[in-house]
Structures are given as structure tokens and as C-alpha cells.
Amino acid sequence: MKGLILVGGYGTRLRPLTLTLPKPLVEFGNKPMILHQVESLAAAGVTDIVLAVNYRPEVMVAALKKYEEMYNISITFSVETEPLGTAGPLKLAAEILQKDDSPFFVLNSDIICDYPFMQLADFHRSHGGEATIVATKVEEPSKYGVIVHKPNTIGQIDRFVEKPVEFVGNRINAGIYILNPSVVDRIELRPTSIEKETFPSLAKDGALYSFDLEGYWMDVGQPKDFLSGTCLYLSSLAKKGSKLLTPTTEEFVHGGNVLIDPSAKIGKNCRIGPNVTIGPNCVIGDGVRLQRCVILQGSHVRDHAWIKSSIVGWNSNVGRWARLEGVTVLGDDVTVADEVYVNGGSVLPHKTITSNIETPSIIM
Numbered sequence: 001m002k003g004l005i006l007v008g009g010y011g012t013r014l015r016p017l018t019l020t021l022p023k024p025l026v027e028f029g030n031k032p033m034i035l036h037q038v039e040s041l042a043a044a045g046v047t048d049i050v051l052a053v054n055y056r057p058e059v060m061v062a063a064l065k066k067y068e069e070m071y072n073i074s075i076t077f078s079v080e081t082e083p084l085g086t087a088g089p090l091k092l093a094a095e096i097l098q099k100d101d102s103p104f105f106v107l108n109s110d111i112i113c114d115y116p117f118m119q120l121a122d123f124h125r126s127h128g129g130e131a132t133i134v135a136t137k138v139e140e141p142s143k144y145g146v147i148v149h150k151p152n153t154i155g156q157i158d159r160f161v162e163k164p165v166e167f168v169g170n171r172i173n174a175g176i177y178i179l180n181p182s183v184v185d186r187i188e189l190r191p192t193s194i195e196k197e198t199f200p201s202l203a204k205d206g207a208l209y210s211f212d213l214e215g216y217w218m219d220v221g222q223p224k225d226f227l228s229g230t231c232l233y234l235s236s237l238a239k240k241g242s243k244l245l246t247p248t249t250e251e252f253v254h255g256g257n258v259l260i261d262p263s264a265k266i267g268k269n270c271r272i273g274p275n276v277t278i279g280p281n282c283v284i285g286d287g288v289r290l291q292r293c294v295i296l297q298g299s300h301v302r303d304h305a306w307i308k309s310s311i312v313g314w315n316s317n318v319g320r321w322a323r324l325e326g327v328t329v330l331g332d333d334v335t336v337a338d339e340v341y342v343n344g345g346s347v348l349p350h351k352t353i354t355s356n357i358e359t360p361s362i363i364m
Contacts, residue, residue: 001104044117060077084189319336
């Protein structure tokens with residue numbers, strides 16, 4: 001089978017992290033975001049993966065080469081000379097996607113969930129349509145485009161209603177699909193939207209179905225959702241009894257859902273958790289309090305610092321008694337001085353913060 005991952009462009013919503021690495025290579029749960037997807041596709045029997053990119057493909061080529069060998073797959077880069085939206089990249093990669101009659105998966109690179117690729121493929125084959133969308137249920141459907149099904153069918157889509165004023169359903173497009181190669185023939189090689197052009201056309205022809213996603217789902221393309229998605233991911237690992245999580249019997253773990261790379265060093269009298277990830281070669285000083293945060297590789301959090309709802313970028317240094325909160329994001333190699341308070345700061349790489357930031361702002 002085949003799969004196409006829509007990587008897209010600059011990752012501006014996740015800056016300042018994406019000023020250092022392309023978004024798919026930013027670590028989520030201590031491994032690159034795209035590796036979660038590559039592993040799941042390979043486990044479902046996918047052997048050919050296409051990455052549709054238009055920004056810094058050369059950086060990703062080197063990183064992903066090793067995954068080809070690890071998972072015995074072929075990864076091809078389909079490079080857009082201009083942004084082609086969410087459907088145009090399928091046409092650009094037609095030679096691979098249409099090389100045989102087997103259906104192929106498509107997914108947005110920002111999506112984190114328990115990818116149901118095998119069940120999705122079984123359902124798709126059972127209904128005989130051209131395309132299947134994975135749907136997730138939301139509490140506030142009025143914010144989204146909502147899927148409306150044909151009555152008395154198993155998942156056949158009738159139409160989509162954008163940001164409905166009255167309740168018509170609570171299922172939305174989860175950004176994961178399985179399509180027959182014939183769908184590519186419906187797409188022109190131009191900037192075009194699969195959600196607004198291709199799918200309505202398929203629904204009109206009665207060829208589009210939806211498959212309900214079980215469990216968690218999150219688009220982690222911006223910092224606040226990256227943190228929320230981390231909480232959901234860690235909770236999912238806990239439900240599965242994953243050995244990746246640090247045991248709650250460790251005296252510094254408070255509230256569970258803590259993921260720490262074995263190479264990280266943890267000081268005395270720390271309180272870590274719930275919902276914390278600490279990357280490789282990090283050093284956490286004595287008396288540090290961490291909750292609902294991500295500490296990326298090589299960072300040093302010094303004694304008695306307090307971090308909540310924040311992302312500490314690679315190789316950064318958080319001073320003694322410093323306090324970070326309010327979806328603060330430190331880029332690569334940022335230094336926060338001792339006793340400094342940062343609330344909602346977005347700090348560009350290689351900066352030093354020596355005075356308090358009390359309201360959300362970008363530090364250039």
C-alpha cells in the first residue's frame with residue numbers, strides 16, 4: 001500500500017520552534033512528529049510513502065533516510081514549486097499514487113491520534129466507494145465544517161455544512177483519508193482544496209464515506225494545541241500501560257503521565273507531572289517544579305525553577321527560581337536569567353531574557 005503525508009510549508013503557527021527545524025522533525029513525545037505517522041503507516045503494511053513538501057526538503061531528506069532502512073519502506077519527496085493546497089499535491093504525486101489499483105492513505109502532518117489505518121482500509125474495501133474520511137466527534141461543531149450523512153446508510157456522506165448555526169451533527173473531518181487511485185483523476189494540477197472541491201464532488205456522486213475515529217485526536221500545529229495534544233498522547237500511553245512512561249513509583253513523579261528520556265538527569269526534591277515530557281540530555285536541577293510542559297533535547301532547567309504550560313526549546317537554559325507559564329515557547333538556545341518571570345512569551349532562538357515578560361508577546 002501507499003501513503004501521502006501533507007507536510008506543506010513554513011510551519012509559521014509553531015514558531016519559534018520551526019525556525020530551527022521543519023515542523024515534521026520537531027519532537028512530539030520525544031520523537032519527531034512525522035515518525036509517529038511513518039511508524040503507524042509501516043505497521044499497516046504501507047511500503048511507499050510520499051511527503052508533499054514546499055519548504056526545506058533537503059533537511060528532511062537526511063533525517064528520513066534512516067527511517068527507510070529501519071522500517072523497510074520507500075520515502076519519496078514530492079516538492080511543490082508553489083503551494084498546491086491539500087488536493088494539488090495528490091496530482092503532483094500521481095505517478096506513485098496511481099502506479100497500481102490499490103487505495104492509498106492521505107494525512108495531514110499536524111494530526112496526532114491512534115492512527116486506525118488497518119481498520120480504515122477494511123472499512124473502505126467493504127463499502128465500495130471511492131473515498132473514506134476519518135471523522136472525529138467534537139463538543140462544539142459550530143466551529144468546524146460538519147459531516148452530514150445520508151439517512152439509513154453506514155457512513156455514506158451526503159454533504160458538509162460549514163460552521164453550522166443549528167445542530168446537524170458533531171462529526172468533523174479528522175485530516176486522515178483513504179482514497180482509490182481514481183480520485184486523483186478528479187484533481188487538477190493547481191492550488192486546490194480536497195475539503196472544499198474534491199470531497200463535495202465525491203459526496204454528490206455518492207462515492208464518499210466516513211469512518212469514526214475512536215480515542216484521542218488533536219491538530220498539534222500551534223503551541224497551545226501541541227501542549228494539549230501532548231496531554232492526550234501521554235494519557236493514551238498510560239491507558240495502554242506503556243513502559244515508555246516513567247513509573248509513578250519514582251518519588252519525583254506527581255500525577256503521572258511523565259515521559260523522560262533515559263539520558264536526562266533529574267535533581268533532588270523535584271515535582272514533575274502531570275503531563276510532562278523531558279528530552280535527551282536534559283538536566284533538571286534540584287527542587288524544580290514541572291507540569292504540563294515539554295522540555296526539548298539538551299536543555300538545562302536550574303534549581304527551583306517553575307514551569308507550567310510551556311515549551312522549552314532545544315539547548316535552552318532556564319535560570320534558578322525562574323517561572324514560565326501561559327503557553328510560553330522558548331526557541332533554540334534561549335537563556336532565561338535567574339528569578340525572571342515569563343508569561344506567554346514567544347522567544348526567538350539565541351536570545352537572552354533578563355527582565356520579566358508579564359503579558360503574551362514575541363521577543364525578537
